[in-house]
Amino acid sequence: MRCLFSVPIHPRRKTLQSVGDLIVWSRFWTGSADVSAGVINWKTNAVVWQYGPSVWGQFLIMDPSHVLIFNDRGVFVYEFDPDAPRAIPAPPATDEDYVLHLALPRLKENSEVVSSRSYEQGPRYLTSDRPFFRENPDLDVLALYIEIFTQRNYGREHFVLVVPFKTIRARLEALAHVQPEERQISRSVPWDQWGSDGARLLKLGASPHGISVMGSRVAIPFRDYASLNTMDIYIVDVRPKSEQESFVGCDRDVSSALGAPHGVIDASDTIQGLESFAEPVTTTLPYRMTYLKARSDGESKFAETQGLTHDGMVIACSPLGSTT
Structure with missing residues (x-):
């Protein structure tokens, strides 16, 4: 097991995603617009792409050499080299480095x-x-x-x-x-x-x-x-x-x-x-669209969230509180 980085402060929101040989990470701090995010090749420990100060939005890896960012201007695609050497970290991306923008x-x-x-x-x-x-x-x-x-x-x-x-x-x-x-x-x-x-x-x-x-x-x-135990x-x-x-x-x-x-x-x-x-x-x-009303077992459970699977759906519930 390899430790790629450590974070001494507690961000408001953080994400970590593994895609093949690549690790996607991001940190967003409370009360600040600062974002720290990037892509690391975990085998080589090389930073192959990272946010710059003028780049913002939600991002994900689209394929082995492209990062996709979504913000209020649209969808932006950035390109990177997944095999970039560890000795030369990728420079922070700028808002002009994108290869595609869909407005x-x-x-x-x-x-x-x-x-x-x-x-x-x-x-x-x-x-x-x-x-x-x-x-x-x-x-x-x-x-x-x-x-x-x-x-x-x-x-x-x-x-x-x-x-x-x-x-x-x-x-x-x-x-x-x-x-x-x-x-x-x-x-x-x-x-x-x-x-x-x-x-x-x-x-x-x-x-x-x-x-x-x-x-x-x-x-x-x-x-x-x-009815808190149901979702449309x-x-x-x-x-x-x-x-x-x-x-x-x-x-x-x-x-x-x-x-x-x-x-x-x-x-x-x-x-x-x-x-x-x-x-x-x-x-x-x-397109085609269908509908279902999801209900939990009993009135004491709160339908919290849901997730699609390849042939169905998982509904997660939380207790509403103790009953007497």
Whole structure:
């Protein structure tokens, strides 16, 4: 066993993720915007990528040589050398070092993103790995939660943007064939050039109670405050257009037939009445959606959180308190 680093102070939030030979780590401190994060090759103890002072957002390893960062400006992809020598640590990344930027839809003048978070399946497998079970990597998706405040009505709109990793990889592959002098311009892609055919936007009627992802499926739960031992969970399956034949014979949305509360998720191609965006937003990736109401055993348990598996779902519960 090898100790890669030690942390003498206690961060507000910290993450540690192992992906093949790479260790992803991050630390966020209470009362500060400071972020310490990076990627280490645990076999060589080399720092192969690290945050710079002007880079911020949630990040994850997309593949053995790319880091993906999500913030209120969109999705950024940074490249690194996983075999970089230990003697020469990777310099801190800057906000101009990205190789790809997929922009979010343009906001209205008096709207702003006040919260954002990315959700993915978890530790990603590399090509050389041989797990007991592997989802089809061509169908894996990233779920991006966005909360937008609008000054016009002093309200908030909640969205989940589902982006297949295939969309991002296709853009990286296209850039690889662009001349270096043109790549600097082509690397930043406006929403209208990638979003309509490469993502699916969902409008949520409330803030979700955690989100989980497995393969192409995204589970979006909502707390039922009338009954704390239940959750309303919507499962949305979004796939690239090349896989739309796999949805043949399936209804897009069977939620209402299963008794789902009305209007909690709008998955329309063009969602009407949005206050956040400067222009109408249309997304056309194939999807299907279903619904379930998760209940714990007995009224004394609190439905805490959930997680998708390859063929089902795990619900975690906590006791509401001692009963007499």
